[in-house]
Amino acid sequence: MNTASKALSIALLAGFFFAGPGKAESTQFGDLKVETPWARASIGTARPAAAYMTIRNGGSATDQLVGVESPVSGMAEIHKVKTKDGVVSMSPAGPLPIGPGETVALAPGGLHVMLMKLRQPLEKGARFPLTLTFERAGKVTVDVPIHGVGAIAPEK
Amino acid sequence: MTKLRILLWVVAALAGMGFLGLYAWKTSFQDDARQSALAAIRPDYTLTAHTGETVTERNYLGKWQLVFFGFTHCPDICPTTLAEVATVMDGLGEAARNVQPLFISIDPERDRPAAMAEYVAAFHPALIGLTGEPEAVAEAAQSFYAYYEMQPQSDAPDGYTMSHSSALYLLDPNGRFVHLFSYGTPAAEIVEDLKEKL
Ligand SMILES: [Cu+2]
Numbered sequence: 037m038n039t040a041s042k043a044l045s046i047a048l049l050a051g052f053f054f055a056g057p058g059k060a061e062s063t064q065f066g067d068l069k070v071e072t073p074w075a076r077a078s079i080g081t082a083r084p085a086a087a088y089m090t091i092r093n094g095g096s097a098t099d100q101l102v103g104v105e106s107p108v109s110g111m112a113e114i115h116k117v118k119t120k121d122g123v124v125s126m127s128p129a130g131p132l133p134i135g136p137g138e139t140v141a142l143a144p145g146g147l148h149v150m151l152m153k154l155r156q157p158l159e160k161g162a163r164f165p166l167t168l169t170f171e172r173a174g175k176v177t178v179d180v181p182i183h184g185v186g187a188i189a190p191e192k
Numbered sequence: 193m194t195k196l197r198i199l200l201w202v203v204a205a206l207a208g209m210g211f212l213g214l215y216a217w218k219t220s221f222q223d224d225a226r227q228s229a230l231a232a233i234r235p236d237y238t239l240t241a242h243t244g245e246t247v248t249e250r251n252y253l254g255k256w257q258l259v260f261f262g263f264t265h266c267p268d269i270c271p272t273t274l275a276e277v278a279t280v281m282d283g284l285g286e287a288a289r290n291v292q293p294l295f296i297s298i299d300p301e302r303d304r305p306a307a308m309a310e311y312v313a314a315f316h317p318a319l320i321g322l323t324g325e326p327e328a329v330a331e332a333a334q335s336f337y338a339y340y341e342m343q344p345q346s347d348a349p350d351g352y353t354m355s356h357s358s359a360l361y362l363l364d365p366n367g368r369f370v371h372l373f374s375y376g377t378p379a380a381e382i383v384e385d386l387k388e389k390l
Binding site for chain 1: 264265266267268269271272274275276278279307310311314315316339340343345347348349353355356357358359372374375376
Protein backbone atom coordinates (compact mmCIF):
# COMPACT_ATOMS: atom_id res chain seq x y z
CA MET A 37 0.00 0.00 0.00
CA ASN A 38 1.52 3.30 -0.99
CA THR A 39 1.56 6.35 1.25
CA ALA A 40 -1.25 8.09 -0.54
CA SER A 41 -3.67 5.19 -0.30
CA LYS A 42 -2.64 4.59 3.32
CA ALA A 43 -3.38 8.22 4.12
CA LEU A 44 -6.72 7.82 2.33
CA SER A 45 -7.77 4.76 4.29
CA ILE A 46 -6.79 6.42 7.55
CA ALA A 47 -8.84 9.44 6.56
CA LEU A 48 -11.78 7.20 5.69
CA LEU A 49 -11.59 5.28 8.96
CA ALA A 50 -11.24 8.48 10.93
CA GLY A 51 -14.26 9.84 9.13
CA PHE A 52 -16.42 6.86 9.85
CA PHE A 53 -15.49 6.50 13.50
CA PHE A 54 -15.79 10.19 14.20
CA ALA A 55 -19.19 10.09 12.60
CA GLY A 56 -20.96 8.15 15.30
CA PRO A 57 -24.76 7.86 15.39
CA GLY A 58 -26.98 10.16 17.38
CA LYS A 59 -25.24 13.38 16.52
CA ALA A 60 -27.27 16.53 16.11
CA GLU A 61 -28.38 16.97 12.51
CA SER A 62 -27.60 20.65 12.41
CA THR A 63 -24.22 22.33 12.53
CA GLN A 64 -23.89 25.97 13.50
CA PHE A 65 -20.65 27.74 12.73
CA GLY A 66 -20.33 31.48 12.72
CA ASP A 67 -23.40 32.96 11.08
CA LEU A 68 -24.18 29.85 9.11
CA LYS A 69 -26.23 26.83 10.03
CA VAL A 70 -26.23 23.61 8.01
CA GLU A 71 -29.36 21.59 8.68
CA THR A 72 -30.50 18.02 7.97
CA PRO A 73 -27.78 16.89 5.61
CA TRP A 74 -28.54 13.53 4.01
CA ALA A 75 -27.54 11.39 1.08
CA ARG A 76 -29.02 8.48 -0.80
CA ALA A 77 -27.37 5.10 -0.66
CA SER A 78 -25.44 4.30 -3.83
CA ILE A 79 -25.55 1.09 -5.80
CA GLY A 80 -21.86 0.25 -5.90
CA THR A 81 -19.36 2.94 -6.84
CA ALA A 82 -19.81 3.25 -10.61
CA ARG A 83 -22.55 5.87 -10.48
CA PRO A 84 -22.50 9.29 -8.87
CA ALA A 85 -24.46 9.92 -5.66
CA ALA A 86 -26.18 13.05 -4.39
CA ALA A 87 -26.26 14.74 -0.99
CA TYR A 88 -28.69 17.37 0.22
CA MET A 89 -29.04 19.87 3.09
CA THR A 90 -30.40 23.27 4.06
CA ILE A 91 -28.06 26.19 4.72
CA ARG A 92 -29.19 29.25 6.69
CA ASN A 93 -27.32 32.49 6.84
CA GLY A 94 -28.19 34.29 10.08
CA GLY A 95 -25.54 36.97 9.53
CA SER A 96 -25.68 40.38 7.93
CA ALA A 97 -23.43 39.65 4.95
CA THR A 98 -23.78 37.39 1.93
CA ASP A 99 -21.62 34.30 2.05
CA GLN A 100 -20.98 31.84 -0.76
CA LEU A 101 -20.60 28.10 -0.80
CA VAL A 102 -17.58 27.77 -3.05
CA GLY A 103 -16.54 24.15 -2.67
CA VAL A 104 -17.47 20.70 -1.41
CA GLU A 105 -15.28 17.69 -0.72
CA SER A 106 -15.52 14.33 0.98
CA PRO A 107 -13.21 11.39 1.50
CA VAL A 108 -15.90 9.15 -0.07
CA SER A 109 -15.70 11.01 -3.38
CA GLY A 110 -12.84 11.66 -5.75
CA MET A 111 -14.73 14.63 -7.14
CA ALA A 112 -17.59 16.53 -5.53
CA GLU A 113 -19.43 19.51 -7.01
CA ILE A 114 -22.53 21.58 -6.42
CA HIS A 115 -25.02 20.82 -9.18
CA LYS A 116 -28.29 22.29 -10.30
CA VAL A 117 -31.11 20.45 -12.00
CA LYS A 118 -33.16 22.54 -14.39
CA THR A 119 -36.47 21.69 -15.97
CA LYS A 120 -37.39 23.39 -19.19
CA ASP A 121 -40.37 22.38 -21.31
CA GLY A 122 -40.58 19.13 -19.37
CA VAL A 123 -36.94 18.23 -20.09
CA VAL A 124 -34.51 17.99 -17.17
CA SER A 125 -30.82 18.64 -17.34
CA MET A 126 -28.11 18.87 -14.73
CA SER A 127 -25.01 21.02 -14.68
CA PRO A 128 -22.42 22.38 -12.24
CA ALA A 129 -23.94 25.30 -10.34
CA GLY A 130 -20.81 27.27 -9.52
CA PRO A 131 -20.52 29.25 -6.27
CA LEU A 132 -23.78 29.36 -4.35
CA PRO A 133 -24.54 32.73 -2.74
CA ILE A 134 -26.57 32.80 0.47
CA GLY A 135 -27.75 36.29 1.32
CA PRO A 136 -28.16 37.63 4.86
CA GLY A 137 -31.20 36.05 6.48
CA GLU A 138 -31.57 33.67 3.53
CA THR A 139 -32.01 29.93 3.47
CA VAL A 140 -30.82 27.86 0.54
CA ALA A 141 -32.17 24.34 0.23
CA LEU A 142 -30.31 21.61 -1.58
CA ALA A 143 -33.15 19.20 -2.32
CA PRO A 144 -34.25 16.69 -5.00
CA GLY A 145 -35.22 18.41 -8.24
CA GLY A 146 -33.11 21.48 -7.49
CA LEU A 147 -29.61 21.73 -6.07
CA HIS A 148 -27.46 18.84 -4.87
CA VAL A 149 -23.92 17.99 -3.94
CA MET A 150 -22.87 15.60 -6.69
CA LEU A 151 -20.50 12.97 -5.35
CA MET A 152 -18.58 11.55 -8.29
CA LYS A 153 -15.78 8.98 -8.43
CA LEU A 154 -17.04 7.25 -5.31
CA ARG A 155 -14.24 5.56 -3.42
CA GLN A 156 -16.65 3.28 -1.60
CA PRO A 157 -20.37 2.53 -1.82
CA LEU A 158 -22.62 4.74 0.30
CA GLU A 159 -24.39 2.23 2.49
CA LYS A 160 -27.75 2.86 4.09
CA GLY A 161 -27.40 3.55 7.80
CA ALA A 162 -23.75 4.64 7.56
CA ARG A 163 -22.52 8.22 7.64
CA PHE A 164 -19.74 10.16 5.98
CA PRO A 165 -18.06 13.52 6.47
CA LEU A 166 -18.66 16.27 3.93
CA THR A 167 -16.59 19.44 4.05
CA LEU A 168 -18.20 22.65 2.81
CA THR A 169 -16.03 25.64 2.01
CA PHE A 170 -17.59 29.08 2.33
CA GLU A 171 -16.00 32.25 1.06
CA ARG A 172 -16.35 34.10 4.37
CA ALA A 173 -17.05 31.48 7.03
CA GLY A 174 -14.35 29.08 5.85
CA LYS A 175 -14.55 25.32 6.06
CA VAL A 176 -17.00 23.25 8.05
CA THR A 177 -17.35 19.48 8.07
CA VAL A 178 -20.83 18.03 8.48
CA ASP A 179 -21.74 14.46 9.20
CA VAL A 180 -24.07 13.09 6.52
CA PRO A 181 -26.40 10.17 7.29
CA ILE A 182 -27.11 7.81 4.40
CA HIS A 183 -30.74 6.92 3.75
CA GLY A 184 -32.13 4.28 1.41
CA VAL A 185 -31.75 4.34 -2.38
CA GLY A 186 -35.42 5.31 -2.59
CA ALA A 187 -35.28 8.13 -0.04
CA ILE A 188 -36.72 11.41 -1.28
CA ALA A 189 -36.40 13.50 1.88
CA PRO A 190 -34.34 13.49 5.06
CA GLU A 191 -35.67 10.98 7.56
CA LYS A 192 -36.57 12.26 10.97
CA MET B 193 -15.06 4.16 -30.01
CA THR B 194 -17.35 5.02 -27.13
CA LYS B 195 -17.43 8.70 -28.06
CA LEU B 196 -18.21 7.93 -31.67
CA ARG B 197 -21.04 5.58 -30.78
CA ILE B 198 -22.57 8.10 -28.43
CA LEU B 199 -22.36 10.74 -31.10
CA LEU B 200 -23.93 8.39 -33.62
CA TRP B 201 -26.86 7.48 -31.46
CA VAL B 202 -27.55 11.02 -30.48
CA VAL B 203 -27.57 11.96 -34.13
CA ALA B 204 -29.80 8.97 -34.80
CA ALA B 205 -32.13 10.01 -32.00
CA LEU B 206 -32.41 13.54 -33.22
CA ALA B 207 -32.85 12.45 -36.81
CA GLY B 208 -35.43 9.93 -35.64
CA MET B 209 -37.39 12.55 -33.77
CA GLY B 210 -37.12 14.86 -36.71
CA PHE B 211 -37.97 18.48 -36.70
CA LEU B 212 -41.57 17.80 -35.80
CA GLY B 213 -40.77 15.75 -32.71
CA LEU B 214 -38.34 18.29 -31.45
CA TYR B 215 -40.73 21.10 -32.16
CA ALA B 216 -43.55 19.30 -30.41
CA TRP B 217 -41.50 18.90 -27.24
CA LYS B 218 -40.11 22.39 -27.26
CA THR B 219 -43.55 23.86 -27.41
CA SER B 220 -45.52 21.11 -25.76
CA PHE B 221 -45.81 22.79 -22.40
CA GLN B 222 -46.39 26.23 -23.78
CA ASP B 223 -49.30 26.12 -26.18
CA ASP B 224 -51.88 24.12 -28.07
CA ALA B 225 -49.21 22.02 -29.75
CA ARG B 226 -49.05 20.13 -26.46
CA GLN B 227 -52.32 18.32 -27.01
CA SER B 228 -51.55 17.33 -30.58
CA ALA B 229 -48.07 16.12 -29.60
CA LEU B 230 -49.51 14.08 -26.77
CA ALA B 231 -52.28 12.76 -28.99
CA ALA B 232 -49.62 11.49 -31.40
CA ILE B 233 -48.00 9.23 -28.79
CA ARG B 234 -48.11 5.60 -29.94
CA PRO B 235 -45.83 3.47 -27.76
CA ASP B 236 -43.93 1.18 -30.09
CA TYR B 237 -40.65 -0.50 -29.16
CA THR B 238 -38.49 -3.60 -29.19
CA LEU B 239 -36.10 -3.49 -26.25
CA THR B 240 -34.25 -5.74 -23.84
CA ALA B 241 -35.63 -6.11 -20.33
CA HIS B 242 -33.24 -6.17 -17.37
CA THR B 243 -33.80 -9.93 -17.30
CA GLY B 244 -32.23 -10.18 -20.76
CA GLU B 245 -35.52 -11.01 -22.46
CA THR B 246 -36.51 -9.17 -25.66
CA VAL B 247 -39.80 -7.36 -25.19
CA THR B 248 -42.14 -5.09 -27.12
CA GLU B 249 -44.96 -2.82 -26.01
CA ARG B 250 -47.27 -5.83 -26.44
CA ASN B 251 -45.66 -7.60 -23.47
CA TYR B 252 -47.35 -5.23 -21.06
CA LEU B 253 -50.82 -5.05 -22.56
CA GLY B 254 -53.51 -5.90 -20.05
CA LYS B 255 -51.94 -3.74 -17.36
CA TRP B 256 -51.92 -0.03 -16.73
CA GLN B 257 -48.36 1.17 -17.27
CA LEU B 258 -46.29 3.90 -15.64
CA VAL B 259 -43.38 4.66 -17.97
CA PHE B 260 -40.37 6.78 -17.12
CA PHE B 261 -37.36 7.62 -19.30
CA GLY B 262 -34.08 8.16 -17.49
CA PHE B 263 -30.61 6.74 -16.89
CA THR B 264 -28.91 5.03 -13.99
CA HIS B 265 -26.09 7.57 -13.69
CA CYS B 266 -28.72 10.19 -12.87
CA PRO B 267 -28.34 10.97 -9.16
CA ASP B 268 -31.35 13.18 -8.58
CA ILE B 269 -34.46 13.19 -10.78
CA CYS B 270 -34.37 9.49 -11.67
CA PRO B 271 -34.05 7.98 -8.17
CA THR B 272 -36.60 10.51 -6.91
CA THR B 273 -39.12 9.55 -9.59
CA LEU B 274 -38.49 5.82 -9.26
CA ALA B 275 -38.89 6.11 -5.48
CA GLU B 276 -42.24 7.83 -6.09
CA VAL B 277 -43.23 5.04 -8.45
CA ALA B 278 -42.30 2.48 -5.76
CA THR B 279 -44.42 4.41 -3.25
CA VAL B 280 -47.30 4.40 -5.75
CA MET B 281 -47.01 0.62 -6.20
CA ASP B 282 -47.01 0.05 -2.44
CA GLY B 283 -49.84 2.55 -2.00
CA LEU B 284 -52.02 0.66 -4.48
CA GLY B 285 -51.99 -2.49 -2.38
CA GLU B 286 -53.71 -5.36 -4.17
CA ALA B 287 -54.49 -3.19 -7.18
CA ALA B 288 -50.77 -2.93 -7.93
CA ARG B 289 -51.12 -6.30 -9.71
CA ASN B 290 -52.78 -4.38 -12.54
CA VAL B 291 -50.00 -1.83 -12.88
CA GLN B 292 -46.63 -2.31 -14.58
CA PRO B 293 -43.94 0.29 -13.88
CA LEU B 294 -41.32 0.58 -16.66
CA PHE B 295 -38.01 2.43 -16.60
CA ILE B 296 -36.58 2.96 -20.09
CA SER B 297 -32.92 3.95 -20.27
CA ILE B 298 -31.95 6.74 -22.62
CA ASP B 299 -28.27 6.01 -21.89
CA PRO B 300 -27.97 2.53 -23.44
CA GLU B 301 -24.22 2.90 -23.83
CA ARG B 302 -23.76 2.54 -20.07
CA ASP B 303 -27.06 0.95 -19.10
CA ARG B 304 -26.66 -2.61 -20.27
CA PRO B 305 -29.25 -5.13 -18.99
CA ALA B 306 -27.06 -6.20 -16.04
CA ALA B 307 -26.67 -2.59 -14.90
CA MET B 308 -30.42 -2.10 -15.25
CA ALA B 309 -31.10 -5.25 -13.22
CA GLU B 310 -28.94 -4.04 -10.36
CA TYR B 311 -30.57 -0.62 -10.48
CA VAL B 312 -34.29 -1.44 -10.76
CA ALA B 313 -34.05 -4.07 -8.00
CA ALA B 314 -33.03 -1.34 -5.58
CA PHE B 315 -36.37 0.43 -6.05
CA HIS B 316 -39.22 -2.04 -6.38
CA PRO B 317 -39.54 -5.74 -7.25
CA ALA B 318 -42.22 -4.96 -9.85
CA LEU B 319 -40.15 -2.35 -11.69
CA ILE B 320 -38.89 -3.49 -15.10
CA GLY B 321 -35.89 -1.81 -16.69
CA LEU B 322 -35.69 -1.64 -20.48
CA THR B 323 -32.67 -0.85 -22.60
CA GLY B 324 -31.37 -1.82 -26.02
CA GLU B 325 -29.23 -0.77 -28.91
CA PRO B 326 -29.07 3.01 -29.29
CA GLU B 327 -31.27 2.91 -32.40
CA ALA B 328 -33.91 0.82 -30.61
CA VAL B 329 -33.92 3.23 -27.68
CA ALA B 330 -34.21 6.19 -30.04
CA GLU B 331 -37.21 4.58 -31.73
CA ALA B 332 -38.83 3.83 -28.38
CA ALA B 333 -38.36 7.40 -27.16
CA GLN B 334 -39.65 8.76 -30.45
CA SER B 335 -42.84 6.73 -30.19
CA PHE B 336 -43.47 8.37 -26.79
CA TYR B 337 -42.36 11.79 -28.02
CA ALA B 338 -39.84 11.60 -25.20
CA TYR B 339 -36.88 13.88 -25.69
CA TYR B 340 -33.31 13.18 -24.68
CA GLU B 341 -29.91 14.49 -25.55
CA MET B 342 -26.33 13.85 -24.57
CA GLN B 343 -24.66 16.83 -22.94
CA PRO B 344 -20.88 16.74 -23.04
CA GLN B 345 -19.59 17.80 -19.61
CA SER B 346 -15.90 17.49 -19.00
CA ASP B 347 -16.12 16.71 -15.29
CA ALA B 348 -19.12 14.34 -15.50
CA PRO B 349 -18.48 10.59 -15.28
CA ASP B 350 -17.38 9.40 -18.78
CA GLY B 351 -17.46 13.01 -19.92
CA TYR B 352 -21.19 13.36 -20.46
CA THR B 353 -24.57 13.54 -18.83
CA MET B 354 -28.04 13.21 -20.33
CA SER B 355 -30.91 15.63 -20.42
CA HIS B 356 -34.27 13.93 -20.79
CA SER B 357 -38.04 14.24 -20.53
CA SER B 358 -38.91 14.12 -16.85
CA ALA B 359 -42.59 13.24 -16.92
CA LEU B 360 -44.13 9.93 -16.01
CA TYR B 361 -46.39 8.47 -18.73
CA LEU B 362 -49.59 6.64 -17.91
CA LEU B 363 -50.72 4.07 -20.47
CA ASP B 364 -53.98 2.15 -20.29
CA PRO B 365 -54.23 -1.66 -20.54
CA ASN B 366 -54.56 -1.32 -24.33
CA GLY B 367 -51.18 0.40 -24.39
CA ARG B 368 -52.70 3.76 -25.25
CA PHE B 369 -51.36 6.94 -23.78
CA VAL B 370 -53.63 8.43 -21.10
CA HIS B 371 -51.74 11.36 -19.61
CA LEU B 372 -48.50 12.60 -18.12
CA PHE B 373 -47.69 13.13 -14.49
CA SER B 374 -45.19 15.97 -14.39
CA TYR B 375 -42.05 15.60 -12.31
CA GLY B 376 -42.77 16.08 -8.62
CA THR B 377 -46.41 14.92 -8.71
CA PRO B 378 -46.89 13.48 -5.21
CA ALA B 379 -47.22 9.70 -5.08
CA ALA B 380 -50.54 10.08 -3.23
CA GLU B 381 -52.00 11.99 -6.19
CA ILE B 382 -50.91 9.28 -8.63
CA VAL B 383 -52.35 6.56 -6.37
CA GLU B 384 -55.62 8.48 -6.19
CA ASP B 385 -55.74 8.84 -9.98
CA LEU B 386 -54.96 5.16 -10.57
CA LYS B 387 -57.44 3.93 -8.00
CA GLU B 388 -60.19 5.82 -9.82
CA LYS B 389 -59.23 4.14 -13.09
CA LEU B 390 -58.46 0.62 -11.95
CU1 LIG C 1 -25.37 16.22 -10.36
